Amino acid sequence: MTGLDPRTRPQSITVDRPSAQLQIVWQDGKTSAYPLRWLRKYCPCATCGEERGAPNSDPLRLNAGPPPSTEIANAELVGNYAVRFDWTDGHGAGIYTFAALRSASEAGDFEPEKLPPGLGI
């Protein structure tokens, strides 16, 4: 029953628009803040995953449109294990599981100043 693990169960979820962050207070007391740009960049839906994996696979596909929105219009819980966002450009297919969000927070994946493993002293 990993779904009952307090480390992957949020006590509160807040979209803080002024700081452009998603803030999650977990039931074990830890607080995580996720930049919305990071969340959008790593949108877990299949379409975004393909675009990240093969950005130049189709030479006929042009990236002429506006950049993806990094503003959240709406957020909703998916069961008790994930959250889904509607971005203001209409994209809303990505489901972010709490387990993945928590482990990204533990790893500091979204902190640009964090050195990749192996580059520390």
Ligand SMILES: [Zn+2]
């Ligand atoms: Zn997506």
